[in-house]
Amino acid sequence: MxxxxxxxxxxxxxxxxxxxxxxxxxxxxxxxxxxxxxxxxxxxxxxxxxxxxxxxxxxxxxxxxxxxxxxxxxxxxxxxxxxxxxxxxxxxxxxxxxxxxxxxxxxxxxxxxxxxxxxxxxxxxMRNNRYTQKARYLKDFIASGAAGEIYCGRCGWIRRRGIPGRGGWFTTKARSGGGPLIDLGVHMIDLAIWLMGSPRPVAVSGCTYSKFSGDESAADSEHAAFGDAQKGGTFDVEDLAMGFIRFENGACLQIEFSWASNIKEEKRFVELRGTKAGISWQGDGAEIYTEQNGYPVDLRRTDGDPSSEHDAALRHFTRIILDGEEKDYVPQQGVDMIRILTALYESAETGKEVRL
Ligand SMILES: NC(=O)c1ccc[n+]([C@@H]2O[C@H](COP(=O)([O-])OP(=O)(O)OC[C@H]3O[C@@H](n4cnc5c(N)ncnc54)[C@H](O)[C@@H]3O)[C@@H](O)[C@H]2O)c1
Structure with a gap:
C-alpha cells in the first residue's frame, strides 16, 4: 500500500x-x-x-x-x-x-x-493563489517568453468593507503583525513577485491609514466572519495600505490593500506589463493583452474550480514529502516577504523610503 x-x-x-x-x-x-x-x-x-x-x-x-x-x-x-x-x-x-x-x-x-x-x-x-488555474496559465505564458520583459506592475486586494474578527487577534498588531497589508498583501504581493520571476526587492515606500477602527458597524461583509470578533477589543492596525516596491532589475510594483474603504466594489488583482504582452490576474479569470499582426488582441482564460486552490497547495506539500516533488515554495521566500511587509510598515511610520 x-x-x-x-x-x-x-x-x-x-x-x-x-x-x-x-x-x-x-x-x-x-x-x-x-x-x-x-x-x-x-x-x-x-x-x-x-x-x-x-x-x-x-x-x-x-x-x-x-x-x-x-x-x-x-x-x-x-x-x-x-x-x-x-x-x-x-x-x-x-x-x-x-x-x-x-x-x-x-x-x-x-x-x-x-x-x-x-x-x-x-x-x-500557504500560497494558495499560486494554485489557481489562472495563475498557472499566466506563469507558463510568462515563462515561455511570450510576455517579453516584465518591467512593472500593480497588485492589490481592496475591500469596501471586510474587517476580519474586529477587536480580536486579527486587529491586534502584537498578534497579527498588522492589518490588510500583512493579511491580504502576503497573497497578492507574493503572486505578483512569483509571476515576475522572483526579482530581488531593494527598496519600499508605503503609507498606512486607520479610518474605520472606531466604527464598530463597519465590518459588514462575509470576511468579518473570520476570527473571533470582540466587542470593544483592540484595533491598533491599519485598515488601508498603499505602497511601492522597487526591484534590483529595475522593475517596480504598486500595491494597495484595504479591509475597509469607500470604493465601488471588492477587487483582487495582479496586473503586470511586459514588452510583448500585459497580463491581468483577477478574481474570476486571467487576461492577456497583446498585439498580433498589428492588431490589439485580448486573450481570456476563465478559472476552473477556485475552491480547490487551498487543497492544491496542501496536495503539493504531500507530494513533496511522499514523492520528492520539486518545491514551489522555499523558506527564503517567506523571509523576503516579511522583510518587504515590515519595511513597508517602517516606511509608513517614518515617511521615508526604506532600503532592504
Ligand atoms: N489562505 C487563506 O486564504 C486564509 C484565509 C483566512 C485565514 N488564513 C490564515 O489562517 C490562520 C487562522 O485564521 P482563522 O481565520 O482561522 O482564525 P480563527 O481565529 O478563526 O482560528 C484560529 C484558531 O486557532 C486556535 N488557537 C489559538 N491559539 C492556539 C494554540 N496555542 N493552540 C491551538 N490552537 C490555538 C483558536 O482557538 C482558533 O480556533 C491565520 O494565520 C490567517 O491569516 C488564511
Missing amino acids: TKKLRIAQIGVGGMGSVHLRLSHAKNPRIELVALCDLIPERCERMRRELGREDIAVYTDYREMIEKEQLDAVDIVTPNDLHSVIAVYALEHGLNVFCEKPDAVSVEEALKMQAAAEASGKVLMV
Whole structure:
C-alpha cells in the first residue's frame, strides 16, 4: 500500500475548518491523526462533522507532538503562533505546513528558515493563489517568453468593507503583525513577485491609514466572519495600505490593500506589463493583452474550480514529502516577504523610503 502522510492540525477555527473540509478529509494520501485547539469543542465538532470520532483531540500542541507518531503538522492558528509552533515541530523532526503570513517579524521568519534547514524537513507556507488555474496559465505564458520583459506592475486586494474578527487577534498588531497589508498583501504581493520571476526587492515606500477602527458597524461583509470578533477589543492596525516596491532589475510594483474603504466594489488583482504582452490576474479569470499582426488582441482564460486552490497547495506539500516533488515554495521566500511587509510598515511610520 502506498504510504500516507500522518498529519495533525493545530487550530480549528474559520480557516482550520476549511483545511479539514476541503482538503484533509478528502485527500486519500493523508491520514488525519489528531486535532488541537485551545477550544476543544471546535475539534469535537469537526470530528462529528467528518464522521471521524477516532481522531485524537488535544489542547496543547506540545503534548500532541510528543504522544502521536506524526509525519507533519498543519498550523492554522493566529499569526503570532506560526513561527513558535513551526520551530517547535521542526525541532521535533516533523514536516510543517503553515497558513499565511509566514510570521509576524523578520526575526521569526529567520528562525523558521533556520529550523527547517537544521532539521532537513519541509517547511511550506500557504500560497494558495499560486494554485489557481489562472495563475498557472499566466506563469507558463510568462515563462515561455511570450510576455517579453516584465518591467512593472500593480497588485492589490481592496475591500469596501471586510474587517476580519474586529477587536480580536486579527486587529491586534502584537498578534497579527498588522492589518490588510500583512493579511491580504502576503497573497497578492507574493503572486505578483512569483509571476515576475522572483526579482530581488531593494527598496519600499508605503503609507498606512486607520479610518474605520472606531466604527464598530463597519465590518459588514462575509470576511468579518473570520476570527473571533470582540466587542470593544483592540484595533491598533491599519485598515488601508498603499505602497511601492522597487526591484534590483529595475522593475517596480504598486500595491494597495484595504479591509475597509469607500470604493465601488471588492477587487483582487495582479496586473503586470511586459514588452510583448500585459497580463491581468483577477478574481474570476486571467487576461492577456497583446498585439498580433498589428492588431490589439485580448486573450481570456476563465478559472476552473477556485475552491480547490487551498487543497492544491496542501496536495503539493504531500507530494513533496511522499514523492520528492520539486518545491514551489522555499523558506527564503517567506523571509523576503516579511522583510518587504515590515519595511513597508517602517516606511509608513517614518515617511521615508526604506532600503532592504
Ligand atoms: N489562505 C487563506 O486564504 C486564509 C484565509 C483566512 C485565514 N488564513 C490564515 O489562517 C490562520 C487562522 O485564521 P482563522 O481565520 O482561522 O482564525 P480563527 O481565529 O478563526 O482560528 C484560529 C484558531 O486557532 C486556535 N488557537 C489559538 N491559539 C492556539 C494554540 N496555542 N493552540 C491551538 N490552537 C490555538 C483558536 O482557538 C482558533 O480556533 C491565520 O494565520 C490567517 O491569516 C488564511
